[in-house]
Amino acid sequence: MTIALERPVGTTTDPITLVDPGVTERLTRRITTDHPEVSEPIARRIVGQAAGFIAASGQQPGQSLAPSQAVDIGWHAFILHTVDYAAFCEQVAGRFVHHVPTDEADEMSGEARATRERTLAAITAAGYTVDEELWPDLANCSQCHAGCTDSPNSGRRR
Known part of the structure; x- marks a missing residue:
């Protein structure tokens, strides 16, 4: 019996x-409008990385994964397009992938590096390029209004 793999072992796909x-x-337009400092090519890359992050998050429920600041911009842009976001989640995860802000205690515990590594490993394991x-x-x-990367109040918290 021969098993055909969707992609060869060890290869990754650009999540865009x-x-x-x-x-x-x-999404690219939304990002460049809301964040004029982000160029169109970078915004496209952000969309791709947000897609890979969402796909990996949906495929690894229960894992504590988190986006980078740039990827969070893309995730928020996607969430604002609720119909597109819900359809995308269904496509890549078979269910809606909720945005669950990080607990303040988790941020204080100094686990950021481990969370970053776990997140990047999950994206790679899902078959997507980081x-x-x-x-x-x-x-x-x-907490979304005061702390997220694209919040109007984000600069006040730090």
Whole structure:
């Protein structure tokens, strides 16, 4: 008996391929509008990494995974497009992938490095390429309005 693999072992796919091109365009526009300092090529990369993060999160329920600050921007842009986001979650995870902000106690415990490594390993294990330049850190997302990367109040908390 021969088992055919969807992709050869050890290879990864650019996660932007998971996102419909029209959705990619909408999300890229949202990111560059909300964050004028982000160029269109970087915004596209952010969309791809957010897609890989969401897919990995959906495939690994119960894991404590977290986005980088840049990827959090992409995740928030995606969530704002609720119809597209719900359809994407169903496609990659078979269920809705909720945004659950980090507990303040978890942030204080100094586990950021371990969480980052666990997140990148989960994305790779799911078969997606990690764009290391977009993962230098983790998002400070302790409660959405005051702490998330794209919050109007985020600069006041630090």
